[in-house]
Amino acid sequence: MKRWGFAFRGSRRLAFGIAALCLSLGGSAARADETCLSPYLPKITGQEDYVYVYTLGVPGLGDGNDKLVTLGANPNRPGYGKVVSQASMPGRHEAHHGDFTDDRRYLWLGGLDTSEIFVFDVATAPGKPKLVKRISDFVKKSGGVVGPHTFYPLPGRMLITGLSNAKDGGGRTGMVEYSNDGKFLRTIWMPKEAEYGYDVRVSPDLNRMLTSSFTGKKNYMRPLGDLMGDADAMKKFGNTMVVWDFHARKPLQTLQVPGAPLEIRFALGPRHYYAFTSAALTARLWGIFRKDDGTFEAVDLAPIGDPAKPPLPVDLSLSADDKYLFVDTFVDGTVRVFDVSDPRKPVVVHEQKIGAQLNMVSQSWDGKRVYFSSSLLANWDKGGADNEQFVKAYSWDGKALAPLFAVDFTAEKLGRPHIMRFGQEGFWARASGSSAAE
């Protein structure tokens, strides 16, 4: 067989091949898996086999520990819609968010209370992730960043946003970088005029990074009812987003987005230079648009539900074709699907109650399957009969969501399910007895 087959047909074909290659790689969309992940993550094509669910332990429920739960997600494989495996961490850490390394071999998961980071091998046996590393000195190494929130894979490294700091437990915080093998690299503190942090997203096309802002540990670990009754504490929520030069990690611009802008989602299509976020306290959908001069503007686009109530928008998911934006609201347990084909004029095209409370949403790359989970924070989740803890899977046909399966995380003695990520058998499958890396 000829080597270098992609380039072995003469210089003219090579030139054409390179041009075609460059065109095909023009959009970062082709590199992402479920639609909201880092553009640097390799794509799992087709059907996901597993949904990994990072789950917060509940005292007296099962072993009471935080855990990584693996659900079967492929109807053609055993264990569909069931718990396939679970791996517990020691203790409860306020399990929240996490993500894969850029090679999809490891899943990093963070605790907002203890700031512990747990690293799972998801490549060796995708149906049975294994805890392989624990990073317990995040606060010390970072110089005081607390509450690792968003884990964002970059080439060779992990970018982690903080929510708080060790000095006063307030919202001033930073971003922390680690190499993929767990070596601390640096801390980037948020700028003085926009000290709070939450999510981070990157657009390689624009060399721009966006961050948003939430609140500090004194607030997010406090029971929600107490917090909402404390007017002074309620003032300590973020109102800004920062636009960064991504390559240099330098803040360029601060945008005013009142009411705690949370999750950020860049549009995926080529030359779609905008992102969405939702402001939790004001229940508004915002667009962040690049202007012709290269700066950005934040535009208040639409209400989410009835802001007078307020429903507390939480997670977002944008479809791969930039057409549908799924927006969850925690208090009313509802998902609202916006048609964002015209990003400046979003229109709700579908609304559906998923449960008594609702937080995370993840969709497959082809947009046909959508998964929801229930838990927000241990001290903010509802009580009594409204404390439903679930992962629910639906099909989406562009008009309505139809149930596929549901897992009751309380009945299964698991805990409070939070972030979800997909896995696939065979992604890192080796030939028997051989690996170039071994």
Add this chain to the structure above:
Amino acid sequence: MGRGADDAPLYEPPAAGSYALPALARVHARELVDSTGARVRFPGLAKGQVAVVAFVYGSCHDAAGCPASLAFMRDLDRRLAADPARAKRARLVCVSFDPARDTPAHLAELRGLMAPQSDWSFLVPASQAELAPLLREFGQDVAALADGSLRHVAKIYLVDAALQVRNVYAPGQLDPRLVLADIDTVAPPR
């Protein structure tokens, strides 16, 4: 990458030296085999130089994999050739991670196709045993699949003269102007 519909740049790269590139890892100097079959020092850097290293293999047909890396390296090669002063401070190296099938003769074919205009070498470890520690140090993942292909995430590395990896790039998401700025940041003109 980094250009709009009218091919105008979407941003200006940050000025070289205006930002930091902390070391991610340290690698060891070693000998690899070049396209003539000779053992040569890798990365073979003099003081004040950097190496841009891409791991590739000859049977890769993933458009986002080795073809993307090679296309990027070729672009970089031409840009360096157009700037001789900078070209003296940078070496390009493509390393095959398939020593079983990518022989020096095959590397010579690739070299002929790429037609380097700057300091650009094509190397391969002499054996599988020499390959594993190299990949481990760089953090380049590779797995042999049942069909004989090698599953990997294409990455390109910037290595300084102290053998520290200073940046890692995804070739399908990369503007060459940023790599040039990194070269000037890590190995500034004297």
